Amino acid sequence: MKDLLSNRINSIPASATLAMAAKARELRAEGKDIIGLSLGEPDFNTPDFIKDAAINAINENYNSYTPVDGYGELKEAICLKFKRDNNLTYAPNQIVVSTGAKQSIANVAQVLLNPGDEVLLPAPYWVSYSAITILCEASFKEIPSNIENDFKITPEQLEAAITPKTKMVFFNSPNNPSGTIYTEAEYRALAQVLEKHPNIYILSDEIYEHINYGTPNFSFAAIPSMYDRTITVNGVAKAFAMTGWRIGYIGAPEWIAKACTKMQGQITSGTNCIAQRATITALNESPDRIKYMVDEFKVRRDLILDLLNNIDGFKTNVPDGAFYVFPDVSAFFGKTLGGKVINNASDFALYLLEAANVATVTGEAFGNPDCIRISYAASQEQIIEAIKRIKEAVS
Secondary structure (H helix, E strand, C coil), X not given: CHHHCCHHHHCCCCCHHXXXXXXXHHHHHCCCCCEECCCCCCCCCCCHHHHHHHHXXXXXXXXXXXXXXXXXXXXXXXXXXXXXXXXXXXXXXHEEEECCHHHHHHHHHHHHCCCCCEEEEECCCXXXXXXXXXXXXXXXXXXXXXXXXXXXXXXXXXXXHCCCCEEXXXXXXXXXXXXXXXXXXXXXXXXXXXXXXXXXXXEEECCCCCCECCCCCCCHHHCHHHHHHXXXXXXXXXXXXXXXXXXXXXXXXXXXXXXXXXXXXXXXXXXXXXXXXXXXXXXXXXXXXXXXHXXXXXXXXXXXXXXXXXXXXCECCCCCXXXXXXXXXXXXXXXXXXXXXXXXXXXXXXXXXXXXXXXXXXXXXXXXXXXXXXXXXXXXXXXXXXXXXXXXXXX
């Protein structure tokens, strides 16, 4: 029946992270004890002060359609948050609230990209960037990096990748899947390249901004020459443990924000009213309210790195943010484990699922075929047991 579907849907792969999570659920249903380290989802509960705001909204009878671009009060809170946390000045007419940051990114791509346009993706990159680009009938070009340079691209690489077709660059810091954070100096060096190419727009995905371990987040739009060409994407899923609430947002030039509102008005219209009211409370509070989660993630990062560094064949670096490690496992390629030949990262991730009952994600989906992504958004006990299983499976 695939030939009856549109070329559009047939042109994109299923999300590798969601596919691995689904496979893990199937094995659990068969009675297997699977430890899931594949999804990018905090294992904390949404903080009580945010849940209380949602309950109050229900009791206050918030139940009607919302404005397509979000409640005015929420957009004001987002503007205050941008100024407080990112030194960015946006007005409410530059803000669009969407059903998750994924929709925010899709909106931006749909309103800026035409068939034949090109998007530059510093690799590794979040799996949906390439799929969203394809859905816009544009093409993407990967700019490679590796673990030796902490998965960062250089200004020289960026300059070499630009062509007359280049329309957008997607930056993501802190990065999913690597945990890499670009410093202010590094971003300014990349901006100097883009200053020479005024027709290129920048999407800056900062969804993990508060989950950092010493290297502060710097917003690309805070560079004056880049402000009018940058769309800043954020949301409450990761830092506030609100993945299922589905609230993302952008700060952008007004003409782009208006276009995104027009697009969204024909797709989903406004986002959930209760989730929006809860998000107002979340964003009006100091980020210190969620520091306990970040502190625990740092403990887990140090724990999982210590354990992985005791396994021959795993090459690691120290990620500065997010809640992932992205080890290079190419030392296993060409070897036979458990009677199976490991040809690539996909084979290795599948082997770990079948032999160790641990779900990870292949780096191929993120534009780096030498690595796998391991989430440490799990309890310390689960991390210890998972890495113990992995060590036994590859010994």
